[in-house]
Amino acid sequence: METGGFSIIVYQGKEIAYFDFRKMREKQMIQVLEKAQTSNLEKYPLVLTDFRDTFILPDFLKRVKEMGFKNRKFVKKSAVLGMKGGKLVLLKFYNLFTKYETVPFQSFEAAREWLVKD
Numbered sequence: 001m002e003t004g005g006f007s008i009i010v011y012q013g014k015e016i017a018y019f020d021f022r023k024m025r026e027k028q029m030i031q032v033l034e035k036a037q038t039s040n041l042e043k044y045p046l047v048l049t050d051f052r053d054t055f056i057l058p059d060f061l062k063r064v065k066e067m068g069f070k071n072r073k074f075v076k077k078s079a080v081l082g083m084k085g086g087k088l089v090l091l092k093f094y095n096l097f098t099k100y101e102t103v104p105f106q107s108f109e110a111a112r113e114w115l116v117k118d
Contacts, residue, residue, distance in 0.1 A: 005035070022053050
């Protein structure tokens with residue numbers, strides 16, 4: 001699988017909004033968010049975000065919280081990869097702020113399976 005960016009992936013007939021921030025710097029991550037905001041995110045209630053090998057810095061965190069709060073009413077399920085150590089603390093605060101539960105996973109496959117399961 002290629003790394004980087006925002007895309008829609010299809011798994012078991014369901015569309016998943018996929019934010020792939022692997023190995024990106026903050027400026028690139030913000031560009032991905034900006035691109036995604038033009039993609040009618042309300043059409044994609046399943047979200048998978050990949051933060052493996054990435055640092056989450058303040059400006060990006062601010063923007064992702066704003067986007068999460070804005071889109072929370074459309075999101076049915078949200079999974080995230082790469083959340084260890086301090087990132088797990090950030091995830092807890094993010095979940096409190098957005099008022100929905102983004103669930104951490106260790107593998108892409110497990111996250112994808114959970115998302116499509118009813």
